[in-house]
Amino acid sequence: MxxxxxxxxxxxxxxxKYQGITYPNPAVGAVIVDKNGKILSISAHKKQGTPHAELNATKEAYLALRGDDYLRDLTDPSQIHSYLLQNHNNLFKNCKIYVTLEPCNHFGSTPPCSLLLLTLGFSEVIIGSVEENPKAVGGINRLKQNGMKVRYGVLKEKCDLLLYPFKKWQRDRFVFFKIATNLNGSYDTGTISSQGSREYVHKLRDKIDLLIIGGDTVRKDRPLLDSRLIDGKAPDILIYSKQKIFDKSIALFGIKDRKVFISNSLDITKNYNFIMIEGGDKMLKATKSITNWYLFFIAPTIKKGSFMTTPLSFKPLYRQDIEGDTMIWLDKII
Amino acid sequence: MxxxxxxxxxxxxxxxKYQGITYPNPAVGAVIVDKNGKILSISAHKKQGTPHAELNATKEAYLALRGDDYLRDLTDPSQIHSYLLQNHNNLFKNCKIYVTLEPCNHFGSTPPCSLLLLTLGFSEVIIGSVEENPKAVGGINRLKQNGMKVRYGVLKEKCDLLLYPFKKWQRDRFVFFKIATNLNGSYDTGTISSQGSREYVHKLRDKIDLLIIGGDTVRKDRPLLDSRLIDGKAPDILIYSKQKIFDKSIALFGIKDRKVFISNSLDITKNYNFIMIEGGDKMLKATKSITNWYLFFIAPTIKKGSFMTTPLSFKPLYRQDIEGDTMIWLDKII
Known part of the structure; x- marks a missing residue:
């Protein structure tokens, strides 16, 4: 149907597809459908400082309707916003827009999306989650006060789940555990994941403010733990270890402007908002109580190795193919 | 885009979603888009004796355009076909239909889909794979000869992969290995899969003509190996075992009209066309050379147990959620 x-x-x-990578912004998606029911665009917010989902979807829909090289090349959200306000030519007059989150109503790095939708004259705005961020709230009211047809709560539960990390890191902190395994579950078999999966992990490392890693892994792999594959930043590190002495020639210590903590306590996490844990079974067990979500990258290979055995139950939230790997976000069931 | x-x-x-379950027919999908680009229906062939994908998609599109209780209740393909021929009222005059496989051109359990598409006046038929079954071939020619716009080869590689089991069981036999695991790879931990996954497996057991199972599993689990969850049939069984003596009170032996072979050779598979193997690591290794595809049901749970270690590489073909389980069809990479 x-x-x-x-x-x-x-x-x-x-x-x-951009979960985590939009930090500190929420992951938001938008779809524009014309008056005849044709899908004009399917888009999302991809990164802080780039267009919100509504603006991206409107730009893409405009380009689908009119080849416009000038607009195509624009990347600055404010410029795209202005261009669309000036050149929309009532193209969106009877279009509907579906957004997973209530459109924002404040001037941030972009002008408010509520203004965009009103000016372009969408016939209806269909919303999933209602915004609770006091800075962004009010989009629905502004739209309604200006006579726009608005519905909300469509797939609310799913839209709220998409939004969970954002709400969590706004309130205190969002913590997820990332692991790459083979299809049979083995995880200590050298490089496991596809290039695409490793780039995704580096995109996440570029966004998180703290990376937690086990002392054994640091000693054995002597990792750099930066985000070189995408020219991103190197996050602060907590080496979770009882034994406090490490060879300081290990690569991760050589990065400037990075704090490295060595501790067998997780208390330092209280000072951070977006935290990734990387590790195997031992870390899985040690960090169970502070972890919100899990992110698995499952490679399509059977290899001999070690396996996880820490009992846990999950609820899968989203699956995606990354060059043959199965990426799965999972919620923890307590 | x-x-x-x-x-x-x-x-x-x-x-x-119906891969394997359409046996002996191919899995085929169809989408109907109206003249304005609106999607009217997304459908598939679901089971032998029920409507082909084109007929299902046309029925659903008709119902989306007109609430028609009489048509809604029709299940017989010929009756649906006739009803649509008589009542289409040019509703599909400028619609396009996308089909993963060339429409059939012969009278089988349904009248030819090529006739349906011609009579209803679709403006264009867009096809993935070209039919090679001599009995069904000719759909494209018939459509073209009657002046219909036809394109084929859209996502050809993906459509050919969807069709692979059908081509294989038509030529000689299609063999797949099914296994249910936990997220950490353990597979001998009692009931692992969701009710939905187990029903899917029973739907497959209802279609296959031979089920291969290891002798150890038969002795340990004393299974029935039928398809009771969906009131289906019980397939013939090959117990792969060197030791030929089994307690005949084990459930699987008690089913009438089922052949049970006990052998440490796989030669008997030559007499069958659609074969499922169920087992763990030992069977994975033993059947590697005869297996075409693999079907994993991965439950969102970490549990202690045994793990596979037979080295294998795969190419994932399709993933689906079944009540929290991740179902994955995989091709073997040799």
Whole structure:
């Protein structure tokens, strides 16, 4: 059935591709459908400082309707916003827009999306989650006060789950455990993941403010733990270890402007908002109580190795193919 | 980008949901898009004796355009076909249909789909794979000879992969290895899979003509190996075992009209066309050379148990959520 849920699901799937990478912004997806029910665009917010989902979707829909090289090359959100306000020519007059989150109503790095949607004259805005961020709240009210048809709560539960990390890191901190395994579960078999998966992990390392890693891994692998594959930053490190002495020629110690903590306590996590844990079974067990979500990269290979055995139950939230790997975000079931 | 590939992908994803279950027919998906680009239906062939993908998609599109209780309740393919021929009212005059496989051109359990598409006046038929089954071939020619716009080869590689089991069991035999594991790879931990996954396996058992199982599993689990969850049939069994003596009170022996072979040779597989292997690491190794594809059901749980270690590399073909489990079809890379 091609209905509201179908379109909202397309927006959700697109948004999930950038989960974590939008930090400190939320992952948001948007779909634009014209008056005849044709899908014009499926887009998402991809990174802080780049267009919100609504603006990206509007730009893409505009380009689908009119080849416009000038607009195509614009990357600055404010410029795209202005260009669309000036050149929309009522193209969106009877279009609907599906957004996983209530459109923002404040001037941040972009002008408010509520203004964009009003000016372009969308016939209806269909929303998943309602914004709770006091800085961004009010989009629905502004739209309604200006006579726009608004519905919200479509696939609310799924849209709220997509938004969970954002709400969590706004309140205190969002912590996830990342692990790469083979299809049979072995995880200590050298390089496991596809290039695409490793780049995704580096995109995450570029966004997190603390990376937790086990002392054994540091001693054995002597890792750098930066995000060189995407020319990103190197996060602060907590080496979780009872034994406090490490060979300081290990690569990760050589990076400037990075704090490295060595501790067998997780207390330092209280000073951070977006934390990734990388490790195997031992770390899985040690960090169980502070971890919100899990991120698995499962390579399509069977190899001999070590396996996890720490009992845990999950609820899968999203799956994606990355060059043959199965990437899965999972919620923990307590 | 919402283009041909987007619509063909929707058809592909829908068809994969019934992979194996359409035996002896191929898995086929179809999507109908109206003259304005609105998706009217996304459907598939679901089971032998039920409508082909094109007929299902046309029925669903008709119902989306007109609430028609009479048509809704029809299940017989010939009756649906006739009803649509008589009542289409040019509803499909300018619609496009995307089909993963060339429409059939012969009278089988349904009248030819090529006739349906011609009579209803679709403006264009976009096809993935070209039919090689001599009995069904000719759909494209018939459509073209009658002046219909036809394109083929859209996402050809993906459509050919969807079709691979069908081609293989037509030529000689298609063999797949099914295993249920936990997220950490353990597989001998009692009931692992969701109810939905187990029902899917029973739907497959209802279709296969031979089930291969290891002697150890038979002795230990004393299984029935039927398809009771869906009231289906019990396939013939090959117990792969050197030791030929089994307690005949084990459930699987108690089913009438089922052949049970006990052998440490796989030669008997030559007499069958659609074969499922169920087992663990030992069977994985023993059947590697005869297996075409693998089907994993991965439950979102970490549990202690045994693990596979037989080195193998795969190419994932399709992933699906079944009540929290991750179902993955994989091709073997030699």
């Amino acid at each position: 091609v209905n509201d849920n179908f379109f909202m699901n397309l927006a959700l799937q697109e948004a999930w | 919402v283009n041909d590939n987007f619509f063909m992908n929707l058809a592909l994803q829908e068809a994969w």
